[in-house]
Amino acid sequence: QLQLQESGPGLVKPSETLSLTCSVSGGSITSSGYYWGWIRQPPGKGLEWIGSIYYTGSTFYNPSLWSRVTISIDTSSKQFSLRLNSVTAADTAVYYCARNWGSWWFDPWGQGTLVTVSS
Amino acid sequence: QSALTQPASVSGSPGQSITISCTGTSSDVGGHNYVSWYQQYPGKAPKLMIYDVSNRPSGVSNRFSGSKSGNTASLTISGLQAEDEADYYCSSYTSSSTRVAFGGGTKLTVL
Numbered sequence: 341q342l343q344l345q346e347s348g349p350g351l352v353k354p355s356e357t358l359s360l361t362c363s364v365s366g367g368s369i370t371s372s373g374y375y376w377g378w379i380r381q382p383p384g385k386g387l388e389w390i391g392s393i394y395y396t397g398s399t400f401y402n403p404s405l406w407s408r409v410t411i412s413i414d415t416s417s418k419q420f421s422l423r424l425n426s427v428t429a430a431d432t433a434v435y436y437c438a439r440n441w442g443s444w445w446f447d448p449w450g451q452g453t454l455v456t457v458s459s
Numbered sequence: 460q461s462a463l464t465q466p467a468s469v470s471g472s473p474g475q476s477i478t479i480s481c482t483g484t485s486s487d488v489g490g491h492n493y494v495s496w497y498q499q500y501p502g503k504a505p506k507l508m509i510y511d512v513s514n515r516p517s518g519v520s521n522r523f524s525g526s527k528s529g530n531t532a533s534l535t536i537s538g539l540q541a542e543d544e545a546d547y548y549c550s551s552y553t554s555s556s557t558r559v560a561f562g563g564g565t566k567l568t569v570l
Contacts, residue, residue, distance in 0.1 A: 387497075387505065387548055389509035389559040403556045407469065436504055444559050445495035447507035 362437030462560035481549030
């Protein structure tokens with residue numbers, strides 16, 4: 341059964357870079373037909389798609405974040421990563437990774453990791 | 460402000476049926492059969508309940524069903540149970556550069 345697990349610092353200072361990694365287990369990260377995505381959820385608020393990556397490295401980003409976001413993939417380690425530059429308090433959220441199917445639904449999801457932006 | 464519009468809250472008694480609406484535009488809900496629904500308990504990750512408008516993943520109760528009419532998609536839960544009390548989010552592919560839109564979420568209360 342495919343499982344995803346986010347990891348990374350829980351606290352990031354304003355103006356610095358948020359970096360998270362998602363580890364995939366129980367299945368292949370190079371299977372065709374789906375992407376690997378990042379979604380975030382500010383405390384008490386709704387979901388926001390950040391971006392997605394194919395195993396070949398092809399990416400899609402949310403236009404509202406594209407200038408600050410980089411998603412990469414390491415197929416040998418079965419991991420994909422998120423970097424978000426120049427963070428502010430508005431980037432405080434639970435960050436989820438998920439498998440992104442071809443018609444743009446997400447399943448399964450990682451358990452999520454809370455990242456707080458504060459000095 | 461979310462791209463897709465959902466009611467903030469709905470409620471129902473055990474055994475009843477409820478419907479949660481998700482309204483978008485012809486660029487998202489109305490233009491593609493790529494609507495999905497997620498259930499989220501407090502402090503937990505979202506769980507896929509419906510994909511491609513009306514398809515249920517393996518393991519999801521058949522009490523959950525999805526449909527679409529025009530620019531509005533709907534999630535119906537029949538035979539309400541206490542365990543259904545959660546937040547529900549809709550999502551849709553969008554032909555805009557945003558690619559994926561989510562609704563603002565609906566809190567379901569089982570009375």
